[in-house]
Amino acid sequence: MADLGIPRNTIEVLQKHRFTTRKKYGQNFLIDTNVLDKIIRAADITEEDCVLEIGPGIGTMTQYLAEQAGKVTAVEIDGDLIPILEETLAAYENVTVIHQDILKMDVKKYAEAWGGGRPVKVVANLPYYITTPIIMGLFESHVPLKSITVMVQKEVANRMQAGPGTKDYGALSLAVQYYAKPEIVANVPPNCFLPRPAVGSAVVRLTGYAAPPVQTVDEKKMFALIRAAFNQRRKTLANSLGNASGLEVKKERVEQALERMGLAAAIRGEALTLAQYAELSNLLSEQQG
Ligand code: SAM
Numbered sequence: 001m002a003d004l005g006i007p008r009n010t011i012e013v014l015q016k017h018r019f020t021t022r023k024k025y026g027q028n029f030l031i032d033t034n035v036l037d038k039i040i041r042a043a044d045i046t047e048e049d050c051v052l053e054i055g056p057g058i059g060t061m062t063q064y065l066a067e068q069a070g071k072v073t074a075v076e077i078d079g080d081l082i083p084i085l086e087e088t089l090a091a092y093e094n095v096t097v098i099h100q101d102i103l104k105m106d107v108k109k110y111a112e113a114w115g116g117g118r119p120v121k122v123v124a125n126l127p128y129y130i131t132t133p134i135i136m137g138l139f140e141s142h143v144p145l146k147s148i149t150v151m152v153q154k155e156v157a158n159r160m161q162a163g164p165g166t167k168d169y170g171a172l173s174l175a176v177q178y179y180a181k182p183e184i185v186a187n188v189p190p191n192c193f194l195p196r197p198a199v200g201s202a203v204v205r206l207t208g209y210a211a212p213p214v215q216t217v218d219e220k221k222m223f224a225l226i227r228a229a230f231n232q233r234r235k236t237l238a239n240s241l242g243n244a245s246g247l248e249v250k251k252e253r254v255e256q257a258l259e260r261m262g263l264a265a266a267i268r269g270e271a272l273t274l275a276q277y278a279e280l281s282n283l284l285s286e287q288q289g
Pocket of ligand 1: 102
């Protein structure tokens with residue numbers, strides 16, 4: 001089968017099937033063999049690996065994955081792409097295509113079955129409109145994962161990697177860094193896609209931790225605190241948490257906890273590390289108990 005990473009081959013497949021890309025599904029197909037090679041190398045795919053690809057499109061990256069991996073399962077929402085995938089992936093016996101919305105799938109159950117108990121690698125050029133729900137869904141549902149190597153909007157990749165005190169630091173940085181070590185492995189300009197997206201892109205690799213890097217009594221509570229802290233970014237942390245509906249934490253209690261941690265009462269949420277959020281959440285649980 002022709003290498004779909006070469007632009008003219010992608011154009012030929014699209015024309016043959018009279019397929020026009022759909023914005024609502026975030027369809028920007030990769031047409032750059034160097035970028036495809038980089039993604040496969042960054043994900044370190046070997047014959048031992050079971051790979052989950054989210055959104056195979058016309059099967060471009062799927063072909064590259066199938067050449068290296070033991071097994072590839074590709075989940076595609078757009079029914080019009082299924083007959084195209086049957087054709088472009090016909091040569092690969094190690095590929096299974098599932099016609100499904102990834103957000104509606106019990107990925108944990110499937111991943112356990114595909115991987116035979118071994119953690120899977122997720123590799124994708126993600127549909128940008130649902131990047132956060134896809135990634136957080138994989139982490140929060142405790143899918144057995146080795147790594148996630150994905151193309152995302154450059155700005156989102158920066159947020160995943162950001163540390164305290166920077167403009168990109170926020171709830172997404174903390175959530176991702178609780179589950180995995182993020183690394184930007186490539187910056188990718190719009191001309192590597194058909195059609196070209198309006199924004200710059202980056203490939204980010206998230207290497208899953210065997211155990212979280214911080215200890216929390218109540219993980220859900222810590223994330224509720226984090227969300228509330230960044231909802232009102234410009235306020236002090238004590239004010240943001242004290243005002244947040246649903247948290248039921250008094251401003252004074254937050255200030256006491258901050259004092260016990262050796263932090264200023266007027267500190268802002270963007271200054272705290274993940275370890276400090278874990279400690280704050282533990283102290284507030286203690287006080288509430
Ligand atoms: N992997 C292909 C490539 O790199 O050329 C296509 C990537 S394109 C950015 C995103 C793909 O995700 C599209 O094929 C789109 O139809 C698919 N997609 C969008 N929403 C989805 C969902 N909820 N579940 C599964 N696939 C989805």
